[in-house]
Amino acid sequence: MTWRTPRCLTTRRAELFGELTLKFFMFSRDGQTAVGVRTAGGFIDLTAAGLPATLDAMLASGPDAIDRAESIAKQTRRVEPVLGLRILTPLQKPSKAIAVGLNYVDHAAEIKATTPDYPVLFHRYPSSWVAHDEALQLPKVSNHFDYEGELVVVIGKGGRYISKEHALDHVFGYSIFNDGTLRDYQFKSAQWMMGKNFDRSGAFGPEITTADELPAGARGLRIQTRLNGRVVQSAVTTDMIFDVATLISICSEPFALAPGDIIISGTPAGIGFSRNPPLFMKAGDRCEVEIEGVGTLRNAVAAE
Known part of the structure; x- marks a missing residue:
């Protein structure tokens, strides 16, 4: 499997959120860890959309998981406020x-x-x-x-x-x-x-x-x-x-x-x-x- 960094989303992002960089983060809510991607108005819960609960696992899954995250970011119109989340380190257990x-x-x-x-x-x-x-x-x-x-x-x-x-x-x-x-x-x-x-x-x-x-x-x-x-x-x-x-x-x-x-x-x-x-x-x-x-x-x- 060939790794691909996520493609630029500028056109679709501009339609949805305005200018936006793709920023992944991990958080805890109600005792559960999850992966989110920030938007101009909040964030999208990628784990709730079916992706892994850690970025470690998402990266280990290969480029298809990242492509899917990109697709979710492009298509999801419902965003949530970041306020109240416990922000975790982006990666939990890197091997090195x-x-x-x-x-x-x-x-x-x-x-x-x-x-x-x-x-x-x-x-x-x-x-x-x-x-x-x-x-x-x-x-x-x-x-x-x-x-x-x-x-x-x-x-x-x-x-x-x-x-x-x-x-x-x-x-x-x-x-x-x-x-x-x-x-x-x-x-x-x-x-x-x-x-x-x-x-x-x-x-x-x-x-x-x-x-x-x-x-x-x-x-x-x-x-x-x-x-x-x-x-x-x-x-x-x-x-x-x-x-x-x-x-x-x-x-x-x-x-x-x-x-x-x-x-x-x-x-x-x-x-x-x-x-x-x-x-x-x-x-x-x-x-x-x-x-x-x-x-x-x-x-x-x-x-x-």
Whole structure:
């Protein structure tokens, strides 16, 4: 089965909803999980229309499920209000969540690191992230809790040894991540795993914008992080050292990428650790990550 990213719906969408990008999200209502697609006036419940109850399952089902979701979005005139839904992370259990370190030149410079010739890669476990509007957790063992706004690449078509030339054909869409990091634990050893995987220390969501709604490889998008309304990070995705196609190709060398896997593509300069004095998140703070065309991920910070 050949993967196809969803076709552009501009003509039909204009008739139904006005200008609309195709944004998938997961939610909980009455104790049941479901998949929705946003419209200008609310959302369409795709699960109620017969599609799987998770985006993980929908992507695993292949392009036919996505085509059906597209068809439902085109034909459904009844939309529901989002108000009152509990928004979940867009994916629940990706088989792989690969994070990238030092992927912006200015960020590497601010921590006095050499610009890498090969990406710094580590794993980020699903237990370490929360959904949009859920609180990030400041653990009781550290107060060096840093923010990192990042673009997420969502794999739609699996494969191994994917060429850079064909890598973007494997992308379903893009989302947002706050790679919350406990800096003191990150640098206890040469491995970053401990500082990057505290329970509920990161955030993912709120939606996945399909690849066909954005520039190829999500290039040229403004990414901005705000802490309590103050802009602390601002860059464009074109500034990445390893672009989306390169990251997919490299990540597919040791193991096959599967539908629903994510690549958390790195953060730009402006992290709190590198400021003088350092600027760390604390209980009561509010952090937002906004990416042009993708959306805004918002989370408060609460003490453990």
